[in-house]
Amino acid sequence: MEAVQAVRGMNDILPEQVGWWQGIETSAREVLESFGYREMRTPVAEKLELFARGIGESTDIVEKEMYAFEDRNGDWLALRPEATASIVRSYIQHALHAEGGCRKFYQIGPMFRHERPQKGRYRQFHQIDAEVFGLDSPMIDAEMMHMVGVLVDRIGITNVGLNINTLGCPGCRQVYREVLKKFLIEQGEGFCGDCLRRRDTNPLRVFDCKVQKCAELLESAPRLLDHICNDCRAHFDAVKDHLERLGTRYAVNPRIVRGLDYYMRTTFEVITDRLGSQSAIGGGGRYDGLVRDLGGPDVPAVGFAMGMERLVLLLEQEKERPLRSPFCFFASLGDQARAKAFVLAQQLRGRGLEAELDYEGRSLKSQMRRADKSGARYVLILGEDELARSEVQVRDMLTKTQRLLPLENILETLLTIDSQK
RNA sequence: GUGGGUGUAGCUCAAUUGGUUAGAGCACUGGGUUGUGGCCCCAGAGGCUGGCGGUUCGAGCCCGCUCACUCACCCCA
Numbered sequence: 001m002e003a004v005q006a007v008r009g010m011n012d013i014l015p016e017q018v019g020w021w022q023g024i025e026t027s028a029r030e031v032l033e034s035f036g037y038r039e040m041r042t043p044v045a046e047k048l049e050l051f052a053r054g055i056g057e058s059t060d061i062v063e064k065e066m067y068a069f070e071d072r073n074g075d076w077l078a079l080r081p082e083a084t085a086s087i088v089r090s091y092i093q094h095a096l097h098a099e100g101g102c103r104k105f106y107q108i109g110p111m112f113r114h115e116r117p118q119k120g121r122y123r124q125f126h127q128i129d130a131e132v133f134g135l136d137s138p139m140i141d142a143e144m145m146h147m148v149g150v151l152v153d154r155i156g157i158t159n160v161g162l163n164i165n166t167l168g169c170p171g172c173r174q175v176y177r178e179v180l181k182k183f184l185i186e187q188g189e190g191f192c193g194d195c196l197r198r199r200d201t202n203p204l205r206v207f208d209c210k211v212q213k214c215a216e217l218l219e220s221a222p223r224l225l226d227h228i229c230n231d232c233r234a235h236f237d238a239v240k241d242h243l244e245r246l247g248t249r250y251a252v253n254p255r256i257v258r259g260l261d262y263y264m265r266t267t268f269e270v271i272t273d274r275l276g277s278q279s280a281i282g283g284g285g286r287y288d289g290l291v292r293d294l295g296g297p298d299v300p301a302v303g304f305a306m307g308m309e310r311l312v313l314l315l316e317q318e319k320e321r322p323l324r325s326p327f328c329f330f331a332s333l334g335d336q337a338r339a340k341a342f343v344l345a346q347q348l349r350g351r352g353l354e355a356e357l358d359y360e361g362r363s364l365k366s367q368m369r370r371a372d373k374s375g376a377r378y379v380l381i382l383g384e385d386e387l388a389r390s391e392v393q394v395r396d397m398l399t400k401t402q403r404l405l406p407l408e409n410i411l412e413t414l415l416t417i418d419s420q421k
Numbered sequence: 422g423u424g425g426g427u428g429u430a431g432c433u434c435a436a437u438u439g440g441u442u443a444g445a446g447c448a449c450u451g452g453g454u455u456g457u458g459g460c461c462c463c464a465g466a467g468g469c470u471g472g473c474g475g476u477u478c479g480a481g482c483c484c485g486c487u488c489a490c491u492c493a494c495c496c497c498a
Contacts, residue, residue, distance in 0.1 A: 005489080008489085008490090059496090060495075060496050060497080061496080061497080064422075064496095065496080065497090081497095082497095082498085111498080113496090113497075113498095115495090115496070115497075116422080116423090116493095116494090116495090117490095117491085118491075118492060118493070118494095119491080119492070119493095120498080121496090121497070121498080125497095125498065126498090127498060128498095129498095260497095269498095270498095276492075276493085277492085277493060277494085278497080278498080280497070280498060281498070282498065283497085283498065305498060306498065307497085307498030308498080309498080310498060311498095331456095331457080333456060363451090363452095363455095363456090364456050364457055365451095365452090365454080365456085365457070365458080366450090366451085367457085367458090368456095368457050368458040368459095369458055369459085370458090371457095371458065372458035372459060373458085373459095379457085379458080381456075381457070383456060384456095385456085393456095393457090395457075395458090397458070397459095400458090402457085
């Protein structure tokens with residue numbers, strides 16, 4: 001009988017790794033909440049149309065990476081490839097703008113994209129995602145990037161960089177697009193096939209190209225930064241000023257173009273050079289038109305997402321794996337003693353301390369080995385002799401010392417020992 | 422979707438030009454101590470060599486197909 005395997009690109013997170021995940025989630029919640037963000041949980045599936053309209057019909061994500069399916073009612077649904085569209089949908093559906101002022105939300109959970117898996121990239125992956133609605137101010141752009149820095153720091157990752165760019169608004173981008181297209185045509189056929197194709201479909205993407213030849217030809221290309229309108233320039237300058245005020249280091253990188261259509265003005269990426277070909281551990285930007293385009297009020301917005309798998313990969317390189325071990329282990333000899341240990345273990349657990357025990361009546365040696373492997377600090381040895389005298393051996397595995405203590409009040413004794421640690 | 426690499430025990434890997442019963446370390450179980458962990462010693466268990474087909478007297482090894490994993494491209498977190 002052949003065993004069933006997990007779906008390609010969708011991984012189990014086993015107990016030995018789950019400590020990383022819990023640590024990251026805890027840090028994320030603490031930092032985001034302290035910046036005023038509140039959690040929202042949306043379904044993993046949405047109407048297909050939401051993503052098509054939100055992310056852009058011609059993006060790779062929508063064109064070829066979505067898990068789309070027809071449900072039994074004949075509706076076309078898709079597993080979410082990212083969180084922003086869902087949060088915007090929810091924001092509009094529940095009229096969350098009605099309370100006025102700005103609203104900040106976050107979400108942590110799985111996303112799905114049907115890509116070829118590789119290091120740091122999977123078909124089911126997990127993101128920490130945050131969105132702010134209702135603020136035009138460049139201050140929030142800067143605050144979000146600063147917050148991402150605080151978050152990365154709190155998680156325990158070092159040596160990451162922040163790249164920022166501006167894409168301009170739809171108005172000035174249109175102007176620049178034509179200028180760039182003209183330049184690309186003047187340069188002739190020297191570009192790679194992909195770039196020649198992009199020239200007509202989405203000229204801005206040529207800056208994403210990693211082919212050496214293309215990068216050289218683009219050295220003298222006109223820069224979007226030289227063509228943006230005054231409002232966009234002022235916004236970008238203000239973002240940079242605020243970042244400097246916060247002491248957040250950044251580099252302006254005109255190549256941060258991003259693959260989702262909704263971004264405008266500020267875009268940014270948090271990058272590392274330690275993940276093979278995957279360099280971005282997080283990214284985001286401003287998307288002022290999206291809420292309106294999805295049928296809501298004309299509300300500005302900024303957001304970002306971080307890839308949890310990539311954070312875990314980095315943490316594994318930098319830190320010791322967090323371990324979880326019980327407070328004590330009950331080793332017993334004889335059926336009577338084992339039955340007593342069984343009851344005591346439940347009572348201790350009920351008081352909030354992690355306790356493990358032998359259920360099978362193994363040899364004491366075997367139980368001690370197991371206790372050692374579990375990492376338990378104390379082993380409570382309960383044999384027929386101890387039981388007869390209403391006593392118990394309490395062995396400290398770290399100091400290798402043990403004391404004979406009365407069985408009466410043993411729970412309180414252990415709780416006291418724990419609180420003194 | 423396109424390329425490259427790799428598939429042998431739970432894990433990491435051996436196995437001569439194709440040659441007899443596929444090995445080791447770690448991990449696991451038991452014992453060395455009829456009641457005491459790590460270190461040490463002994464023993465045990467664990468394999469359709471990813472699958473199917475081909476070449477051959479003979480295939481873990483060569484060939485074809487397929488599947489899986491992996492890295493990279495594209496793109497993205």
